[in-house]
Structure formats: C-alpha cells, structure tokens
Amino acid sequence: MKKIVIVESPKKAKEIAHFLGKDFIVKATVGHFKDLPEDEMGVDLKNYEPKFVIKSPNHKKILAEIKKAAEDAEVYIATDPDREGYAIGYFMWEELKKKAKQIKRAEFHEITKDHVQEKIKNAEDFEKTNFGLFKAFLGRRVGDRIVGYILSPIASREIGGKFSVGRVQSPAVRLIVEREREIMNFKPTPYYVISAILEKNNTKFVAIYEKQKIEDKQQAEELYQDIKDEKTAKVEKIEKKQVKQSPKPPFTTSTLQQTANSIYRFPAERTMSLAQDLFESGLITYHRTDSTRISEKAINEIRKLIQKEFGDEYLPKSPRVYKSKNTQADAHEAIRITNFVNLEKQRQLVEEKGLSEDHFKLLKLIYERTLACQMADALFERTNVTLNIKNHTFKASGSVLKFKGFKAVYDFEEEEEETQNLPKLENGESIKIDTIKMEEKWTKPPPRYTEGSLVKKLEELGIGRPSTYATIIKTIKDRGYVVKEGSSLKPTQQAFDLIDYLNQKYGWVIDYNFTKKMEEFLDKVEENKKDWKEFVKELHQKSISKVKSAVSKKMLDYALDLAKKHGKDIDHILNDPEKIKEFIDNHADKKPSEKQVEYAKALSEKTGLRLTDKELSDKKALKKWIDKAKKEAMKNYQLSEKQKNVLIKYGREDLIEKPAEALKFIASKLKKFKK
Incomplete structure (x- = not known):
C-alpha cells in the first residue's frame, strides 16, 4: 500500500523524506491551503458557519496532486503540533477521507530520524484525535x-x-x-545621592549614604556640608554570605523572542522565521510552545554533553525539572537542541544545512540555554559593609564569583546589580576617604x-x-x-x-x-x-451593539461638495451617517477621472492585461482592475538599493523580498517625513 506523509513546508518534507525511505511519499501543503475569502467576510452571521476557500491557484494545483497521490493510500497527516497546524491537517483530512484507505495523525516535535520514525509508527487514526484544536482555530x-x-x-x-x-x-x-x-x-523630579570614595591598599571602592535617594535638597546639602571635609570612615559591621544563582528554565516561544530581541535585536517575526528553519532542518525542537519541560531522554543526553565539555563539578547531582504554569503546555517540550554535540559541531550542522549566520546565532542561544538549564548553580561571595562617617551611616557591597556553574556557558541577560571588588576589611578599622560627593540626579520616565x-x-x-x-x-x-x-x-x-x-x-x-x-x-x-x-x-x-455612529469630517465635506454641485439641500440629514452615505452613493460621479484612465492604460501596457470599455467607463470597476494590475506589476518589481536601505534603517529587512508590502511601508515613512 502507498504511504503518504503530509506536512506544511517543502523544506520539512525534504528532510523527513530522508528518514522514511522509498516506501513513503512526502508532500507539502505550503502553509494554509484554505482560508476565509479575501474579498468578503465569508461568515454566515445567522449561524456563524464559515466559508473556507482554496487560497490560490498554486494551492489548488498542490491539493489536486495530493488527492491523486492519496487514492487508496495510507495517509499520515503530520502538520505542526498546534492549533494552526492541526487546522491545516483537519482541512486535509476532510479533502482526503473519501479517497484514502486510512488517515492517521502524527505529530513531530523534532525533525530527527528516531523521532520521526517513532511518531509514524505510533500514529493514531485521525478521527480519534482532539477535534477541539480545530474548533479553537x-x-x-x-x-x-x-x-x-x-x-x-x-x-x-x-x-x-x-x-x-x-x-x-x-x-x-x-x-x-x-x-x-x-x-x-512624565515630569522628572530631582533627587540627591551622597557617596564616599574610599581607599585601602590601592583599591578604591564606593560607599553610599544609607538613604540612597534624598529628595529634599536642603537636607542633602546640610549632610554634605557636615561631612565633606572628613578624612576617614570607620568600619562598623562586615557581613559575608554565600549566594547561589540558579539558571533560567529552557526557552519557550515567548522567552526566546524576548532574549533574541534583547541580545541580537531580532524582531519577533525574524526570530520565528529563523526558528522555523532550524526546526525544519532538524536542529531544534518545535518552536511554538509555552512549555519548559524537557524529556527524560533529552536530559540524559544534555547531562552527558555537560560532563564531556565542562566536567563533573558543573553537573548537579540530579537533573533539574521545570514545570509549566499551564499543565496543558507540558504535553509539548521546551525549545531545545536536538543534536547533543558541542558548539563547533552545531556550527558545522548549520553550514551543512545551508543556513545563515543569523541561524547560527539563534541556535547558539538555544544551545547555551539548553545546557545552562541543566548545569550547577553559580556561587558568589557577597560582602556587605556598614561604615560610619561622622555618625552618618554609609553602605558598601561587593560580590566575588567563586564558581561559574551555568555561567560558564550562559552569562548574559541576567539582571544583576553592579558589583565592585572590596579590599580586605576588618571591624573597627579606619579607612581613608578619597572624596565625598553629592550628585543631583533626575527620575526617568518608563x-x-x-x-x-x-x-x-x-x-x-x-x-x-x-x-x-x-x-x-x-x-x-x-x-x-x-x-x-x-x-x-x-x-x-x-x-x-x-x-x-x-x-x-x-x-x-x-x-x-x-x-x-x-x-x-x-x-x-x-x-x-x-x-x-x-x-x-x-x-x-x-x-x-454600538453607540450611534458619528459622521466623519471627511465624509461630511465630500457630501457638502456633492450637494453644492447638484444643487441639493442636505441640512436635514447632516447627523445621519446612513443617509449621508446613501446620498453620496446616489450622487458621486460614477465615471473614472482622466488621471485614473491614464494610469490604467500605462499599467495595461506594462503588464499586458486587457482593459475593456466596461472598466474605462465605471470608476468602481476600474479601481478593481487597477488593484489587480498593480499586483501583477509587482511580481517582477525589483527594489532599488535606496529603497532597500530605507527598509534596513527601520529594521524591516523582512520586506526586501516582498516588494508590494515594502513600497507601502516606504510610502508611509515618506508621508510621515513630509508632515
């Protein structure tokens, strides 16, 4: 019996085909092949039944090919394991259920040989899956x-x-x-900080007055005047404590987007596009998840890798277990690496798959967080010192990293207070004051x-x-x-x-x-x-259930111009948007302007699309034709370097391959600039 596997992406289809061998044909839907129509609501408001249509001629062709291949075949619908992926799968099930011999559902959380083969082997009948996913979609x-x-x-x-x-x-x-x-x-308000720079054995450190922010200027001035000429500070108390810092959980979709934006300035959409490629290339687990769970098997592999790369002391006695707030989320895994090899080999894998430097940057981040989340705590020795300057209390603190732990692999993005190195101090000793200063600072807006x-x-x-x-x-x-x-x-x-x-x-x-x-x-x-x-x-x-609509100024001005042109009195309907709209529909010029006609003719020459008398005599029909012709003209449009530079300047490199959207975006920028 023929065996057909259906996924969304051609890239993923190619990858999976390697793992399944010649008995399987792997087909891709190329994303959502069905959706609500673009030019109408597509929903019956009496019973809320939607009208889904095939998205494009290309999708129509793809569907016909899949239907033909699925005749009397064993079909595995292996679209993504979330609502959107399930919806694509459900639509496909509806299309194939009368043609295929059997339809099963397989969910791939990673594109690796063992995982794909196991999921195909254990696939369940599509009819037994959770249709609630489709209903939520x-x-x-x-x-x-x-x-x-x-x-x-x-x-x-x-x-x-x-x-x-x-x-x-x-x-x-x-x-x-x-x-x-x-x-x-926000109205900034001033506050005052009084600090002493102290010195011992050629090591300088800062102590701050116990009330860190003094809002009363006079009070700050009086304190500063009282102590500014002091030459020594007395150590009154020294507290030392060991502080542990634990690693963060592995990445979820949200934390990956936040971190990639913070470190690499990647827009959320760019992060998801890169992660999609990494997932489809078999380098990370599924990237749409709010789970922080990692499978037992993966944890064992991660621990072996930590031991090999860093040594036993970097490995906690038992694995770290992360639970999600939402227990439902734990059906999935967190975002983690799927190949348990070091960073150098991760780079080789990226190159072998023909992926970019940005792909490697994101993979490196996921690799580091995957390892860090199973590593030992970082250990600090924190010292807090209380000092007396002319009966006023000042405080200094310092922190020394004693053991790197997870920070050996993942040492950024942590919100830590600034630390300083303190010299060796003893209770009761006098420390030389280098300078005492009073600074005026201002509160900042969020x-x-x-x-x-x-x-x-x-x-x-x-x-x-x-x-x-x-x-x-x-x-x-x-x-x-x-x-x-x-x-x-x-x-x-x-x-x-x-x-x-x-x-x-x-x-x-x-x-x-x-x-x-x-x-x-x-x-x-x-x-x-x-x-x-x-x-x-x-x-x-x-x-x-809305408040009575108001008539916009733009609509009102247009209606008044039309009324003047046609010699009509519309004072009695000025506050009724429905009647104003009706008046405009009845009196607006139905013929296109000369400018519109010229533009349409130029587009016709450029695209080869035929213009009929119907379009040239009807404003609405011509507008529809122009929209269609513009889309056609866009197919071969190449952005200039200058236009590309505008997109790069505003962080919209993602539009370089989408000329229609790019031109719209550039026009909005120019419009704003002219204002």
Whole structure:
C-alpha cells in the first residue's frame, strides 16, 4: 500500500523524506491551503458557519496532486503540533477521507530520524484525535474576522482615514499608546545621592549614604556640608554570605523572542522565521510552545554533553525539572537542541544545512540555554559593609564569583546589580576617604516597549498565545500603528486616534481582561469544554451593539461638495451617517477621472492585461482592475538599493523580498517625513 506523509513546508518534507525511505511519499501543503475569502467576510452571521476557500491557484494545483497521490493510500497527516497546524491537517483530512484507505495523525516535535520514525509508527487514526484544536482555530479565525470586518469600516468612516480594528492587535496598540502617554506626561523630579570614595591598599571602592535617594535638597546639602571635609570612615559591621544563582528554565516561544530581541535585536517575526528553519532542518525542537519541560531522554543526553565539555563539578547531582504554569503546555517540550554535540559541531550542522549566520546565532542561544538549564548553580561571595562617617551611616557591597556553574556557558541577560571588588576589611578599622560627593540626579520616565518587552507584557496579560506574538507585532507595524526608533516601538498619530476612538465607542475591544478571558475561553474550546460558536456569538453581539455612529469630517465635506454641485439641500440629514452615505452613493460621479484612465492604460501596457470599455467607463470597476494590475506589476518589481536601505534603517529587512508590502511601508515613512 502507498504511504503518504503530509506536512506544511517543502523544506520539512525534504528532510523527513530522508528518514522514511522509498516506501513513503512526502508532500507539502505550503502553509494554509484554505482560508476565509479575501474579498468578503465569508461568515454566515445567522449561524456563524464559515466559508473556507482554496487560497490560490498554486494551492489548488498542490491539493489536486495530493488527492491523486492519496487514492487508496495510507495517509499520515503530520502538520505542526498546534492549533494552526492541526487546522491545516483537519482541512486535509476532510479533502482526503473519501479517497484514502486510512488517515492517521502524527505529530513531530523534532525533525530527527528516531523521532520521526517513532511518531509514524505510533500514529493514531485521525478521527480519534482532539477535534477541539480545530474548533479553537475556528473560534479564533471566525471571531477575529467578524470583529475586523464589522469594526474596521466603522472606525475608518468615523475617525476619517483607513483604520483596522483587531481583537488582539488593538489591545497591543493600546499598551504602546498608554506607555507613550506615560512618557509624555512624565515630569522628572530631582533627587540627591551622597557617596564616599574610599581607599585601602590601592583599591578604591564606593560607599553610599544609607538613604540612597534624598529628595529634599536642603537636607542633602546640610549632610554634605557636615561631612565633606572628613578624612576617614570607620568600619562598623562586615557581613559575608554565600549566594547561589540558579539558571533560567529552557526557552519557550515567548522567552526566546524576548532574549533574541534583547541580545541580537531580532524582531519577533525574524526570530520565528529563523526558528522555523532550524526546526525544519532538524536542529531544534518545535518552536511554538509555552512549555519548559524537557524529556527524560533529552536530559540524559544534555547531562552527558555537560560532563564531556565542562566536567563533573558543573553537573548537579540530579537533573533539574521545570514545570509549566499551564499543565496543558507540558504535553509539548521546551525549545531545545536536538543534536547533543558541542558548539563547533552545531556550527558545522548549520553550514551543512545551508543556513545563515543569523541561524547560527539563534541556535547558539538555544544551545547555551539548553545546557545552562541543566548545569550547577553559580556561587558568589557577597560582602556587605556598614561604615560610619561622622555618625552618618554609609553602605558598601561587593560580590566575588567563586564558581561559574551555568555561567560558564550562559552569562548574559541576567539582571544583576553592579558589583565592585572590596579590599580586605576588618571591624573597627579606619579607612581613608578619597572624596565625598553629592550628585543631583533626575527620575526617568518608563522606557518605550521593545519587541521583546512587548511580548513579555502580552504574555503577562494573557493576550495572544505563543504562535501569535510575532504576528501581532508584525500586524501593528504593517498597519502603521507603530514605528521602530532604534529598538523601541513608538506609536504613530494613527495609533492615538484609534485608541481614543475605541476607548470612547468600543472599550471592550481594548479591555485587557476581556481579551484574556477570550483567550481562556478558546483554551476551554480546545479542551472540548466550551462551544466555539458561543465565543464567536459574544464577539459578534459586542461588535454590533454600538453607540450611534458619528459622521466623519471627511465624509461630511465630500457630501457638502456633492450637494453644492447638484444643487441639493442636505441640512436635514447632516447627523445621519446612513443617509449621508446613501446620498453620496446616489450622487458621486460614477465615471473614472482622466488621471485614473491614464494610469490604467500605462499599467495595461506594462503588464499586458486587457482593459475593456466596461472598466474605462465605471470608476468602481476600474479601481478593481487597477488593484489587480498593480499586483501583477509587482511580481517582477525589483527594489532599488535606496529603497532597500530605507527598509534596513527601520529594521524591516523582512520586506526586501516582498516588494508590494515594502513600497507601502516606504510610502508611509515618506508621508510621515513630509508632515
């Protein structure tokens, strides 16, 4: 019997084919092959049934090939082990269940020979799998479509301009806007720090007055005047203690995105793209997870590697066990390496797979965290000294690393206070004072979010899930709600306008608690404890129970111009958006402008697409034709070096291979610059 394995990615298909041999044919769906239609809502609002369509002619062709191959075959659906992956698998199951002899489900958490063969061997009938995963996908996809399709046009009309509203993206925009307002409203206040620089045996160290921040300038001045000429400080108390520092747990999606952003400045989307390649090349475990669990087998291999590379003293007596807050998450593993070899050999593997230096950087990070999480504690000796200067108490502390432990492999990203080396001190001795100084400092506003700190905040608030953080950030950047300044996310005026509007009219969309509750509801759907249509119904009802719409200035001005042109009096309908819209529809010029016609003809020459009289005489039809022709023209468009440099400057290298999105982004920057 023929055996067919179905995955999403051609790269993963190629890798898996090596492991399974000639008895298996491995096919790729190339991502989601079905989705809601692009040009309509695609949801029946009476019963919430969605209309999923094949995404593109290419996907249609791929599906036909898979169907043909699956005739009377044993099919293994091995799409990714999360909701999105399961949904692709479910759609495929629906397409093949009448053709294939048998359909099974295999979940690959790593693309290694043993793992793939074991999962194929133990695959279960697709019908016995958890359909709750598909229902949770439906709830998210259909619910988000309804919110977006109902509220985005209303917001665009009422604010004036093009705005998009999203169940998860809008709360993320709110976070960034609120942080910016905190920064704008922040009033720095002064405070004073008095410190003494002391010296013994040619070693200088700093002691700070016990009240580290003095807010009263006069009090600070009086203290400084009292002690500024003192020449010695007396040691009153010395405390020494051993301090242990334990390693952090292995990476989850969220912590990987945060750390890669903090260390390499990788945007969340870039991290996920690199991790996807590493996973598909068999170098790391599945990268969409909120689990910190590592399998027993992997722990044994990690411990052997630590012993070989660092020695016995770096190995705790027993393995470290990390548990996730969400017990459901522990069905998966944390993100870890799959080849238990040293860093030099990890680099060789990256090169063999034809991957880039950025891939190696991310793999190195995962390698280091994988080892560190199973290594011994770092040991410090911390010394705290209390000193007396003219009956005023000053404190100095120092820390000495006694044993590196996990820091031998992973020594960054730790939030540690600055430490200093202290000379050997004894109780009661007098220490020479080099200088005493009083500094005026100012309180600082909170920092803007970076992509890493935004992911952390979204996770804290329960907004989104591991598979969606990168998409949320990409969406709010692409829609022009935030721009990157260095590594910080700064909201645009559009973001302020949107959040002010939603606050006033649709506060529930940006309510953090409501968004969290909705995510928890979807988790219950996944566990088959709640109905996905209940989720969608609540979002639908909230979207349509709206405050009376206002007429935007843009719409009003246009209507008044039309009224003047046609000699009509519209004073009686100025406050009714529906009637204003109806008036505009009835009186707006249906013919395209000369400029539009010229542009369309130029596009026709460039692309070879035919222009008919119908399009040339109907404004709406011509606009549709132009949109189609622009997409066609984009297929062969090459960005100039200057355009590429603009993308690099704003950290959007990911758009270099997407000319249409790139030009849109560059235009938004130029528009902002002109303002």
